[in-house]
Amino acid sequence: MMVYHRLYWSLWLFSCFRQNFGQELQFPEPANGAVGESVVLAPVNPPSTSFLITQWFFNSTFIIAVVSGVTSVNSSYEGRVRFDINTLALELQNLTLNDSGIYRLETSTVGAALMKGETSLQVFEKISSVRLIDPEELLIEDDSSASITSEGTGSITSVEWMKDNSPLSPSNRIIFSPDNRSVSISPVQRSDSGEYQCTYRNPVSSETAKLSLIINYGPENVSIEGPEVVDLGKRVSLFCFANSVPSASFIWRFNGTDTGVTTDTFTIDETDFTHSGDYECTASNSVTKRSASHRHALLVKGEGGGLTTGAIVGIVIGVLVAVAGICGLIFYLIKTKKIPSLNLHKNGRTSGAAAQSRQEPELNYADISHFQKAGGERVILGNNSEPSTEYAEVKSGAKSKAPPPPYGSQVSNHPLRR
Ligand SMILES: *[C@@H]1O[C@H](CO)[C@@H](O)[C@H](O)[C@H]1NC(C)=O
Ligand SMILES: *[C@@H]1O[C@H](CO)[C@@H](O)[C@H](O)[C@H]1NC(C)=O
Ligand SMILES: *[C@@H]1O[C@H](CO)[C@@H](O)[C@H](O)[C@H]1NC(C)=O
Ligand SMILES: *[C@@H]1O[C@H](CO)[C@@H](O)[C@H](O)[C@H]1NC(C)=O
Ligand SMILES: *[C@@H]1O[C@H](CO)[C@@H](O)[C@H](O)[C@H]1NC(C)=O
Ligand SMILES: *[C@@H]1O[C@H](CO)[C@@H](O)[C@H](O)[C@H]1NC(C)=O
Numbered sequence: 001m002m003v004y005h006r007l008y009w010s011l012w013l014f015s016c017f018r019q020n021f022g023q024e025l026q027f028p029e030p031a032n033g034a035v036g037e038s039v040v041l042a043p044v045n046p047p048s049t050s051f052l053i054t055q056w057f058f059n060s061t062f063i064i065a066v067v068s069g070v071t072s073v074n075s076s077y078e079g080r081v082r083f084d085i086n087t088l089a090l091e092l093q094n095l096t097l098n099d100s101g102i103y104r105l106e107t108s109t110v111g112a113a114l115m116k117g118e119t120s121l122q123v124f125e126k127i128s129s130v131r132l133i134d135p136e137e138l139l140i141e142d143d144s145s146a147s148i149t150s151e152g153t154g155s156i157t158s159v160e161w162m163k164d165n166s167p168l169s170p171s172n173r174i175i176f177s178p179d180n181r182s183v184s185i186s187p188v189q190r191s192d193s194g195e196y197q198c199t200y201r202n203p204v205s206s207e208t209a210k211l212s213l214i215i216n217y218g219p220e221n222v223s224i225e226g227p228e229v230v231d232l233g234k235r236v237s238l239f240c241f242a243n244s245v246p247s248a249s250f251i252w253r254f255n256g257t258d259t260g261v262t263t264d265t266f267t268i269d270e271t272d273f274t275h276s277g278d279y280e281c282t283a284s285n286s287v288t289k290r291s292a293s294h295r296h297a298l299l300v301k302g303e304g305g306g307l308t309t310g311a312i313v314g315i316v317i318g319v320l321v322a323v324a325g326i327c328g329l330i331f332y333l334i335k336t337k338k339i340p341s342l343n344l345h346k347n348g349r350t351s352g353a354a355a356q357s358r359q360e361p362e363l364n365y366a367d368i369s370h371f372q373k374a375g376g377e378r379v380i381l382g383n384n385s386e387p388s389t390e391y392a393e394v395k396s397g398a399k400s401k402a403p404p405p406p407y408g409s410q411v412s413n414h415p416l417r418r
Protein backbone atom coordinates (compact mmCIF):
# COMPACT_ATOMS: atom_id res chain seq x y z
CA MET A 1 0.00 0.00 0.00
CA MET A 2 2.75 2.31 0.97
CA VAL A 3 4.64 1.20 -2.10
CA TYR A 4 1.72 1.99 -4.32
CA HIS A 5 1.32 5.38 -2.72
CA ARG A 6 4.91 6.32 -3.35
CA LEU A 7 4.67 5.00 -6.87
CA TYR A 8 1.64 7.13 -7.62
CA TRP A 9 3.37 10.09 -6.06
CA SER A 10 6.37 9.53 -8.20
CA LEU A 11 4.26 9.15 -11.29
CA TRP A 12 2.44 12.32 -10.45
CA LEU A 13 5.71 14.14 -9.93
CA PHE A 14 7.05 12.64 -13.11
CA SER A 15 4.05 13.61 -15.16
CA CYS A 16 4.10 17.02 -13.60
CA PHE A 17 7.73 17.63 -14.43
CA ARG A 18 7.45 15.75 -17.69
CA GLN A 19 5.88 18.82 -19.22
CA ASN A 20 9.09 20.71 -18.68
CA PHE A 21 11.46 17.81 -18.85
CA GLY A 22 10.27 16.73 -22.25
CA GLN A 23 9.99 20.24 -23.54
CA GLU A 24 12.36 20.97 -26.36
CA LEU A 25 13.94 24.31 -26.86
CA GLN A 26 12.97 25.27 -30.38
CA PHE A 27 15.13 27.10 -32.83
CA PRO A 28 14.23 28.60 -36.11
CA GLU A 29 15.69 27.00 -39.22
CA PRO A 30 19.40 26.18 -39.30
CA ALA A 31 21.54 29.28 -39.10
CA ASN A 32 23.96 30.52 -41.70
CA GLY A 33 26.90 32.78 -41.08
CA ALA A 34 29.62 34.46 -43.04
CA VAL A 35 33.28 34.21 -42.25
CA GLY A 36 34.34 37.17 -40.15
CA GLU A 37 30.81 38.15 -39.30
CA SER A 38 28.54 37.33 -36.40
CA VAL A 39 25.58 35.06 -35.79
CA VAL A 40 23.05 34.83 -33.00
CA LEU A 41 21.65 31.48 -31.97
CA ALA A 42 18.53 31.96 -29.90
CA PRO A 43 15.69 29.61 -28.92
CA VAL A 44 12.21 30.79 -29.82
CA ASN A 45 10.71 29.43 -26.61
CA PRO A 46 12.99 30.24 -23.68
CA PRO A 47 11.51 29.20 -20.31
CA SER A 48 10.02 32.03 -18.30
CA THR A 49 11.21 30.74 -14.98
CA SER A 50 14.59 31.66 -13.62
CA PHE A 51 17.46 29.40 -14.59
CA LEU A 52 19.72 27.50 -12.30
CA ILE A 53 22.26 26.42 -14.85
CA THR A 54 22.64 27.08 -18.56
CA GLN A 55 25.23 25.69 -20.97
CA TRP A 56 26.08 26.02 -24.65
CA PHE A 57 28.01 23.32 -26.47
CA PHE A 58 29.49 23.13 -29.92
CA ASN A 59 29.49 19.59 -31.23
CA SER A 60 30.49 18.15 -27.88
CA THR A 61 32.85 20.81 -26.60
CA PHE A 62 31.86 23.30 -24.01
CA ILE A 63 31.58 26.98 -24.97
CA ILE A 64 29.98 28.85 -22.12
CA ALA A 65 28.22 28.09 -18.85
CA VAL A 66 26.26 30.26 -16.42
CA VAL A 67 25.72 28.72 -13.02
CA SER A 68 23.80 30.78 -10.45
CA GLY A 69 24.82 33.95 -12.23
CA VAL A 70 28.47 33.02 -12.61
CA THR A 71 29.71 32.82 -16.18
CA SER A 72 32.59 30.72 -17.42
CA VAL A 73 33.80 30.72 -21.02
CA ASN A 74 36.04 28.24 -22.83
CA SER A 75 39.27 30.11 -23.34
CA SER A 76 39.30 29.37 -27.05
CA TYR A 77 36.06 31.37 -27.33
CA GLU A 78 37.25 34.21 -25.14
CA GLY A 79 36.36 37.58 -26.57
CA ARG A 80 34.12 36.39 -29.31
CA VAL A 81 31.03 35.06 -27.57
CA ARG A 82 28.19 36.86 -25.88
CA PHE A 83 25.43 35.34 -23.88
CA ASP A 84 22.05 36.83 -22.97
CA ILE A 85 20.78 35.34 -19.73
CA ASN A 86 17.17 36.35 -20.42
CA THR A 87 16.79 34.93 -23.94
CA LEU A 88 19.53 32.29 -23.64
CA ALA A 89 20.83 33.60 -26.96
CA LEU A 90 24.43 32.95 -27.91
CA GLU A 91 26.20 35.38 -30.18
CA LEU A 92 29.28 34.14 -31.97
CA GLN A 93 31.59 36.74 -33.48
CA ASN A 94 34.50 36.51 -35.91
CA LEU A 95 33.09 33.38 -37.39
CA THR A 96 35.41 30.92 -39.10
CA LEU A 97 34.60 27.95 -41.25
CA ASN A 98 35.50 25.81 -38.24
CA ASP A 99 32.44 27.16 -36.44
CA SER A 100 30.14 25.12 -38.67
CA GLY A 101 28.44 22.36 -36.74
CA ILE A 102 25.85 21.46 -34.15
CA TYR A 103 25.13 23.81 -31.26
CA ARG A 104 23.35 22.48 -28.20
CA LEU A 105 21.71 24.42 -25.43
CA GLU A 106 20.81 22.92 -22.04
CA THR A 107 19.17 24.63 -19.13
CA SER A 108 17.74 23.60 -15.78
CA THR A 109 15.20 25.63 -13.90
CA VAL A 110 14.76 25.90 -10.20
CA GLY A 111 12.11 23.22 -10.43
CA ALA A 112 14.89 20.87 -11.56
CA ALA A 113 13.46 20.42 -15.01
CA LEU A 114 16.01 20.03 -17.79
CA MET A 115 15.37 21.63 -21.18
CA LYS A 116 17.40 20.91 -24.24
CA GLY A 117 17.56 22.01 -27.80
CA GLU A 118 19.93 22.09 -30.65
CA THR A 119 20.48 23.90 -33.91
CA SER A 120 23.09 23.96 -36.59
CA LEU A 121 25.26 26.64 -38.01
CA GLN A 122 26.82 26.70 -41.43
CA VAL A 123 29.52 29.25 -42.03
CA PHE A 124 30.27 30.35 -45.57
CA GLU A 125 33.04 32.34 -47.03
CA LYS A 126 31.53 35.34 -48.74
CA ILE A 127 31.67 35.29 -52.51
CA SER A 128 33.88 37.83 -54.20
CA SER A 129 35.94 38.56 -57.30
CA VAL A 130 33.54 36.82 -59.64
CA ARG A 131 34.40 37.42 -63.25
CA LEU A 132 33.82 35.91 -66.64
CA ILE A 133 36.68 35.09 -68.93
CA ASP A 134 36.05 36.18 -72.47
CA PRO A 135 36.61 33.75 -75.28
CA GLU A 136 39.81 35.00 -76.80
CA GLU A 137 39.12 34.74 -80.49
CA LEU A 138 36.50 36.51 -82.54
CA LEU A 139 33.35 34.46 -82.91
CA ILE A 140 31.95 33.75 -86.34
CA GLU A 141 28.52 32.36 -86.84
CA ASP A 142 28.35 28.65 -87.65
CA ASP A 143 32.17 28.43 -87.52
CA SER A 144 33.24 29.19 -83.97
CA SER A 145 32.71 27.67 -80.59
CA ALA A 146 32.51 29.91 -77.57
CA SER A 147 33.61 28.88 -74.11
CA ILE A 148 32.76 31.22 -71.26
CA THR A 149 34.49 30.41 -68.03
CA SER A 150 33.73 31.93 -64.68
CA GLU A 151 35.86 32.26 -61.62
CA GLY A 152 35.51 33.70 -58.17
CA THR A 153 36.31 33.09 -54.53
CA GLY A 154 34.13 32.06 -51.67
CA SER A 155 31.95 29.14 -50.69
CA ILE A 156 29.98 28.49 -53.84
CA THR A 157 26.80 26.57 -53.44
CA SER A 158 25.22 27.39 -56.78
CA VAL A 159 26.09 28.91 -60.11
CA GLU A 160 23.37 30.47 -62.28
CA TRP A 161 23.59 31.74 -65.82
CA MET A 162 21.40 34.29 -67.50
CA LYS A 163 21.39 35.68 -70.99
CA ASP A 164 19.74 39.03 -71.57
CA ASN A 165 18.03 38.70 -68.20
CA SER A 166 16.46 35.32 -68.95
CA PRO A 167 17.73 32.03 -67.56
CA LEU A 168 20.15 30.32 -69.89
CA SER A 169 19.12 26.75 -70.41
CA PRO A 170 21.20 23.93 -71.77
CA SER A 171 20.51 22.73 -75.30
CA ASN A 172 22.22 20.65 -77.92
CA ARG A 173 24.46 23.67 -78.62
CA ILE A 174 24.73 25.06 -75.08
CA ILE A 175 26.46 22.78 -72.64
CA PHE A 176 27.36 23.48 -69.01
CA SER A 177 30.31 22.04 -67.23
CA PRO A 178 29.47 19.60 -64.40
CA ASP A 179 30.04 22.28 -61.77
CA ASN A 180 28.15 24.84 -63.85
CA ARG A 181 31.07 27.23 -63.73
CA SER A 182 31.61 27.31 -67.46
CA VAL A 183 29.42 27.05 -70.50
CA SER A 184 30.32 26.22 -74.05
CA ILE A 185 28.31 27.10 -77.12
CA SER A 186 29.07 25.24 -80.30
CA PRO A 187 28.63 26.32 -82.96
CA VAL A 188 27.71 29.90 -82.20
CA GLN A 189 24.78 31.56 -83.90
CA ARG A 190 23.84 35.20 -84.11
CA SER A 191 21.11 34.62 -81.55
CA ASP A 192 23.87 33.87 -79.05
CA SER A 193 24.90 37.51 -79.16
CA GLY A 194 23.96 39.30 -75.98
CA GLU A 195 24.82 39.90 -72.37
CA TYR A 196 25.67 36.87 -70.29
CA GLN A 197 25.44 36.97 -66.52
CA CYS A 198 26.92 34.47 -64.18
CA THR A 199 25.90 34.53 -60.53
CA TYR A 200 27.76 32.73 -57.78
CA ARG A 201 25.58 32.19 -54.78
CA ASN A 202 25.66 30.91 -51.24
CA PRO A 203 23.19 31.50 -48.43
CA VAL A 204 25.02 34.54 -47.16
CA SER A 205 26.17 36.26 -50.34
CA SER A 206 26.06 36.39 -54.09
CA GLU A 207 27.94 38.13 -56.83
CA THR A 208 27.27 38.51 -60.53
CA ALA A 209 29.64 39.03 -63.41
CA LYS A 210 28.62 40.09 -66.89
CA LEU A 211 30.01 39.56 -70.32
CA SER A 212 28.83 40.69 -73.71
CA LEU A 213 29.21 38.24 -76.52
CA ILE A 214 29.21 39.35 -80.13
CA ILE A 215 28.69 36.81 -82.87
CA ASN A 216 29.96 38.03 -86.22
CA TYR A 217 28.07 37.13 -89.35
CA GLY A 218 27.20 38.26 -92.83
CA PRO A 219 27.03 40.14 -94.99
CA GLU A 220 23.80 38.75 -96.24
CA ASN A 221 20.60 40.06 -97.76
CA VAL A 222 22.56 42.74 -99.61
CA SER A 223 20.16 45.01 -101.43
CA ILE A 224 20.18 48.34 -103.22
CA GLU A 225 17.45 50.85 -102.70
CA GLY A 226 16.94 53.58 -105.25
CA PRO A 227 15.08 54.48 -108.43
CA GLU A 228 15.43 52.38 -111.55
CA VAL A 229 14.59 55.24 -113.89
CA VAL A 230 15.71 58.80 -113.32
CA ASP A 231 15.23 61.96 -115.32
CA LEU A 232 18.14 63.58 -117.03
CA GLY A 233 19.90 66.24 -114.96
CA LYS A 234 18.54 65.07 -111.63
CA ARG A 235 20.34 64.11 -108.46
CA VAL A 236 20.01 60.46 -107.56
CA SER A 237 21.23 58.28 -104.71
CA LEU A 238 21.46 54.52 -104.41
CA PHE A 239 21.66 53.00 -100.94
CA CYS A 240 23.25 49.67 -100.27
CA PHE A 241 22.02 47.64 -97.32
CA ALA A 242 23.59 44.54 -95.84
CA ASN A 243 22.95 42.37 -92.80
CA SER A 244 26.36 42.23 -91.26
CA VAL A 245 28.17 42.19 -87.94
CA PRO A 246 30.43 44.04 -87.82
CA SER A 247 29.09 46.58 -90.30
CA ALA A 248 30.04 45.80 -93.85
CA SER A 249 32.34 47.90 -95.98
CA PHE A 250 31.18 48.70 -99.48
CA ILE A 251 32.54 48.86 -102.99
CA TRP A 252 30.49 50.24 -105.88
CA ARG A 253 31.09 49.17 -109.46
CA PHE A 254 29.51 50.65 -112.54
CA ASN A 255 29.29 48.44 -115.60
CA GLY A 256 31.91 46.28 -113.96
CA THR A 257 34.37 49.10 -113.28
CA ASP A 258 35.31 50.16 -109.78
CA THR A 259 33.96 53.63 -109.04
CA GLY A 260 36.10 54.31 -105.98
CA VAL A 261 32.99 54.89 -103.88
CA THR A 262 33.25 53.00 -100.59
CA THR A 263 30.30 54.35 -98.65
CA ASP A 264 26.90 52.74 -98.38
CA THR A 265 25.45 55.48 -100.59
CA PHE A 266 26.27 56.12 -104.21
CA THR A 267 25.20 59.59 -105.27
CA ILE A 268 25.11 61.19 -108.73
CA ASP A 269 24.68 64.94 -108.41
CA GLU A 270 23.44 65.51 -111.93
CA THR A 271 22.59 62.62 -114.17
CA ASP A 272 23.53 62.46 -117.80
CA PHE A 273 22.97 59.64 -120.24
CA THR A 274 26.32 58.04 -119.48
CA HIS A 275 25.04 57.26 -116.01
CA SER A 276 22.66 54.63 -117.36
CA GLY A 277 23.91 51.18 -116.69
CA ASP A 278 24.51 48.51 -114.13
CA TYR A 279 25.40 49.44 -110.55
CA GLU A 280 26.80 46.75 -108.32
CA CYS A 281 27.31 47.06 -104.58
CA THR A 282 29.63 44.58 -102.91
CA ALA A 283 29.45 44.38 -99.13
CA SER A 284 32.38 42.85 -97.27
CA ASN A 285 32.81 41.82 -93.66
CA SER A 286 36.36 42.15 -92.39
CA VAL A 287 35.88 39.59 -89.62
CA THR A 288 34.00 36.83 -91.38
CA LYS A 289 35.99 37.49 -94.57
CA ARG A 290 32.76 37.02 -96.45
CA SER A 291 31.26 39.29 -99.08
CA ALA A 292 28.10 39.51 -101.10
CA SER A 293 26.86 41.68 -103.96
CA HIS A 294 23.71 43.09 -105.38
CA ARG A 295 23.06 44.72 -108.76
CA HIS A 296 20.76 47.52 -109.72
CA ALA A 297 20.02 48.84 -113.19
CA LEU A 298 19.62 52.60 -113.58
CA LEU A 299 18.20 54.25 -116.66
CA VAL A 300 18.59 57.96 -117.31
CA LYS A 301 15.87 59.21 -119.60
CA GLY A 302 15.16 62.55 -121.26
CA GLU A 303 12.56 64.71 -119.64
CA GLY A 304 9.01 63.71 -120.54
CA GLY A 305 7.69 67.22 -121.52
CA GLY A 306 9.81 67.48 -124.72
CA LEU A 307 10.57 71.09 -123.85
CA THR A 308 14.28 70.75 -124.09
CA THR A 309 15.91 72.33 -127.11
CA GLY A 310 17.36 68.99 -127.99
CA ALA A 311 13.93 67.43 -128.17
CA ILE A 312 12.57 70.33 -130.21
CA VAL A 313 15.48 70.17 -132.63
CA GLY A 314 14.98 66.46 -132.89
CA ILE A 315 11.32 66.80 -133.65
CA VAL A 316 11.91 69.56 -136.22
CA ILE A 317 14.56 67.51 -137.93
CA GLY A 318 12.30 64.52 -137.88
CA VAL A 319 9.45 66.47 -139.45
CA LEU A 320 11.74 67.94 -142.08
CA VAL A 321 13.09 64.53 -142.90
CA ALA A 322 9.58 63.17 -143.21
CA VAL A 323 8.46 66.05 -145.43
CA ALA A 324 11.55 65.71 -147.56
CA GLY A 325 10.91 62.01 -147.82
CA ILE A 326 7.34 62.53 -148.96
CA CYS A 327 8.42 65.17 -151.44
CA GLY A 328 11.11 62.88 -152.71
CA LEU A 329 8.62 60.06 -153.04
CA ILE A 330 6.19 62.17 -154.95
CA PHE A 331 8.96 63.41 -157.13
CA TYR A 332 10.08 59.86 -157.71
CA LEU A 333 6.59 58.78 -158.61
CA ILE A 334 6.18 61.62 -160.99
CA LYS A 335 9.48 60.79 -162.52
CA THR A 336 8.94 57.06 -162.77
CA LYS A 337 5.25 56.95 -163.56
CA LYS A 338 4.19 60.02 -165.26
CA ILE A 339 6.95 60.61 -167.65
CA PRO A 340 7.27 57.02 -168.79
CA SER A 341 3.53 56.86 -169.30
CA LEU A 342 3.65 59.94 -171.38
CA ASN A 343 6.54 58.55 -173.29
CA LEU A 344 4.65 55.32 -173.71
CA HIS A 345 1.80 57.11 -175.28
CA LYS A 346 4.13 58.83 -177.57
CA ASN A 347 5.88 55.56 -178.27
CA GLY A 348 2.61 53.74 -178.73
CA ARG A 349 1.54 56.24 -181.18
CA THR A 350 4.78 56.32 -182.97
CA SER A 351 6.13 52.74 -182.79
CA GLY A 352 2.84 50.87 -182.64
CA ALA A 353 1.50 47.73 -180.89
CA ALA A 354 4.86 45.92 -180.85
CA ALA A 355 6.43 48.61 -178.80
CA GLN A 356 3.51 48.57 -176.42
CA SER A 357 3.71 44.81 -175.83
CA ARG A 358 7.37 45.14 -174.84
CA GLN A 359 6.50 47.66 -172.18
CA GLU A 360 6.09 46.52 -168.59
CA PRO A 361 2.65 45.36 -167.64
CA GLU A 362 2.29 48.11 -165.11
CA LEU A 363 2.90 50.68 -167.63
CA ASN A 364 0.43 48.98 -169.87
CA TYR A 365 -2.11 48.93 -167.14
CA ALA A 366 -1.47 52.49 -166.39
CA ASP A 367 -1.77 53.17 -169.97
CA ILE A 368 -4.98 51.25 -170.18
CA SER A 369 -6.41 52.91 -167.13
CA HIS A 370 -5.44 56.23 -168.50
CA PHE A 371 -6.87 55.30 -171.72
CA GLN A 372 -10.07 54.01 -170.24
CA LYS A 373 -10.51 56.84 -167.85
CA ALA A 374 -9.65 59.46 -170.23
CA GLY A 375 -11.22 57.44 -172.97
CA GLY A 376 -14.48 57.27 -171.12
CA GLU A 377 -14.74 60.87 -171.77
CA ARG A 378 -12.39 61.46 -174.50
CA VAL A 379 -12.11 58.26 -176.47
CA ILE A 380 -13.09 59.92 -179.59
CA LEU A 381 -10.64 62.67 -179.12
CA GLY A 382 -7.90 60.24 -178.03
CA ASN A 383 -8.16 58.21 -181.12
CA ASN A 384 -7.45 61.22 -183.09
CA SER A 385 -4.11 62.82 -183.46
CA GLU A 386 -2.25 64.67 -180.63
CA PRO A 387 -3.57 62.78 -177.64
CA SER A 388 -0.39 63.06 -175.67
CA THR A 389 -0.58 66.67 -174.85
CA GLU A 390 -4.15 66.27 -173.86
CA TYR A 391 -3.33 63.31 -171.54
CA ALA A 392 -0.84 65.35 -169.76
CA GLU A 393 -3.42 67.93 -169.12
CA VAL A 394 -5.96 65.35 -168.01
CA LYS A 395 -3.50 63.89 -165.54
CA SER A 396 -2.63 67.08 -163.90
CA GLY A 397 -6.26 67.89 -163.72
CA ALA A 398 -7.05 64.53 -162.22
CA LYS A 399 -4.49 65.04 -159.48
CA SER A 400 -5.68 68.41 -158.42
CA LYS A 401 -9.40 67.95 -158.81
CA ALA A 402 -9.49 64.20 -158.62
CA PRO A 403 -12.50 63.60 -160.76
CA PRO A 404 -11.39 60.05 -161.53
CA PRO A 405 -10.46 58.54 -158.17
CA PRO A 406 -9.36 55.13 -159.54
CA TYR A 407 -6.71 56.81 -161.54
CA GLY A 408 -5.09 58.57 -158.59
CA SER A 409 -5.21 55.46 -156.42
CA GLN A 410 -3.61 53.31 -159.02
CA VAL A 411 -0.87 55.75 -159.64
CA SER A 412 0.09 55.88 -155.99
CA ASN A 413 -0.43 52.18 -155.28
CA HIS A 414 1.74 50.69 -157.94
CA PRO A 415 5.08 52.03 -156.92
CA LEU A 416 4.39 51.18 -153.27
CA ARG A 417 3.55 47.61 -154.07
CA ARG A 418 6.76 47.32 -155.90
C1 LIG B 1 37.57 24.67 -25.41
O1 LIG B 1 37.36 24.54 -26.84
C2 LIG B 1 38.29 23.70 -27.48
C3 LIG B 1 38.00 23.74 -28.96
O2 LIG B 1 37.83 25.04 -29.37
C4 LIG B 1 38.19 22.30 -26.96
O3 LIG B 1 39.13 21.51 -27.59
C5 LIG B 1 38.36 22.29 -25.46
O4 LIG B 1 38.14 21.03 -24.96
C6 LIG B 1 37.42 23.25 -24.82
N1 LIG B 1 37.64 23.35 -23.37
C7 LIG B 1 36.79 22.80 -22.49
C8 LIG B 1 37.15 23.06 -21.08
O5 LIG B 1 35.81 22.23 -22.85
C1 LIG C 1 38.07 39.35 -35.27
O1 LIG C 1 39.39 38.91 -35.58
C2 LIG C 1 40.23 39.96 -35.92
C3 LIG C 1 41.56 39.37 -36.27
O2 LIG C 1 41.39 38.32 -37.15
C4 LIG C 1 40.35 40.93 -34.79
O3 LIG C 1 41.17 42.01 -35.17
C5 LIG C 1 39.00 41.45 -34.39
O4 LIG C 1 39.08 42.27 -33.27
C6 LIG C 1 38.10 40.33 -34.10
N1 LIG C 1 36.78 40.81 -33.84
C7 LIG C 1 36.06 40.40 -32.85
C8 LIG C 1 34.72 41.00 -32.67
O5 LIG C 1 36.49 39.58 -32.07
C1 LIG D 1 40.12 25.18 -38.40
O1 LIG D 1 40.55 24.00 -37.77
C2 LIG D 1 41.70 23.44 -38.30
C3 LIG D 1 41.99 22.16 -37.50
O2 LIG D 1 40.83 21.52 -37.22
C4 LIG D 1 42.83 24.40 -38.16
O3 LIG D 1 43.98 23.87 -38.75
C5 LIG D 1 42.46 25.71 -38.86
O4 LIG D 1 43.47 26.66 -38.66
C6 LIG D 1 41.18 26.24 -38.32
N1 LIG D 1 40.80 27.40 -39.06
C7 LIG D 1 40.45 28.53 -38.51
C8 LIG D 1 40.08 29.64 -39.40
O5 LIG D 1 40.40 28.63 -37.31
C1 LIG E 1 31.21 19.63 -35.70
O1 LIG E 1 30.28 18.72 -36.21
C2 LIG E 1 30.05 18.82 -37.58
C3 LIG E 1 29.01 17.85 -37.96
O2 LIG E 1 28.36 17.33 -36.89
C4 LIG E 1 31.31 18.55 -38.34
O3 LIG E 1 31.09 18.70 -39.71
C5 LIG E 1 32.35 19.50 -37.89
O4 LIG E 1 33.59 19.23 -38.50
C6 LIG E 1 32.54 19.48 -36.41
N1 LIG E 1 33.43 20.53 -36.06
C7 LIG E 1 34.42 20.40 -35.24
C8 LIG E 1 35.27 21.57 -35.00
O5 LIG E 1 34.59 19.31 -34.69
C1 LIG F 1 23.80 23.31 -62.72
O1 LIG F 1 22.67 24.10 -63.00
C2 LIG F 1 21.48 23.36 -63.23
C3 LIG F 1 20.40 24.35 -63.55
O2 LIG F 1 20.83 25.23 -64.49
C4 LIG F 1 21.14 22.55 -62.01
O3 LIG F 1 20.01 21.77 -62.27
C5 LIG F 1 22.30 21.67 -61.65
O4 LIG F 1 22.01 21.01 -60.48
C6 LIG F 1 23.53 22.50 -61.48
N1 LIG F 1 24.65 21.66 -61.20
C7 LIG F 1 25.53 21.98 -60.29
C8 LIG F 1 26.63 21.02 -60.08
O5 LIG F 1 25.44 23.01 -59.62
C1 LIG G 1 18.44 36.88 -95.47
O1 LIG G 1 19.36 35.89 -95.84
C2 LIG G 1 19.15 34.64 -95.22
C3 LIG G 1 20.25 33.70 -95.65
O2 LIG G 1 21.29 34.34 -96.25
C4 LIG G 1 17.80 34.11 -95.58
O3 LIG G 1 17.58 32.90 -94.92
C5 LIG G 1 16.74 35.09 -95.19
O4 LIG G 1 15.50 34.67 -95.61
C6 LIG G 1 17.04 36.45 -95.79
N1 LIG G 1 16.09 37.39 -95.25
C7 LIG G 1 15.42 38.21 -96.03
C8 LIG G 1 14.51 39.16 -95.36
O5 LIG G 1 15.58 38.21 -97.24
Ligand SMILES: *[C@@H]1O[C@H](CO)[C@@H](O)[C@H](O)[C@H]1NC(C)=O
Binds near residue numbers: 274276277278
Ligand atom coordinates in the same frame (compact mmCIF):
# COMPACT_ATOMS: atom_id res chain seq x y z
C1 LIG H 1 26.80 50.64 -119.26
O1 LIG H 1 26.15 49.45 -119.67
C2 LIG H 1 24.91 49.67 -120.32
C3 LIG H 1 24.31 48.35 -120.65
O2 LIG H 1 24.64 47.40 -119.70
C4 LIG H 1 25.10 50.52 -121.54
O3 LIG H 1 23.86 50.78 -122.12
C5 LIG H 1 25.77 51.81 -121.16
O4 LIG H 1 26.06 52.54 -122.30
C6 LIG H 1 27.04 51.54 -120.42
N1 LIG H 1 27.57 52.82 -120.00
C7 LIG H 1 28.85 53.08 -119.96
C8 LIG H 1 29.23 54.44 -119.54
O5 LIG H 1 29.66 52.24 -120.28
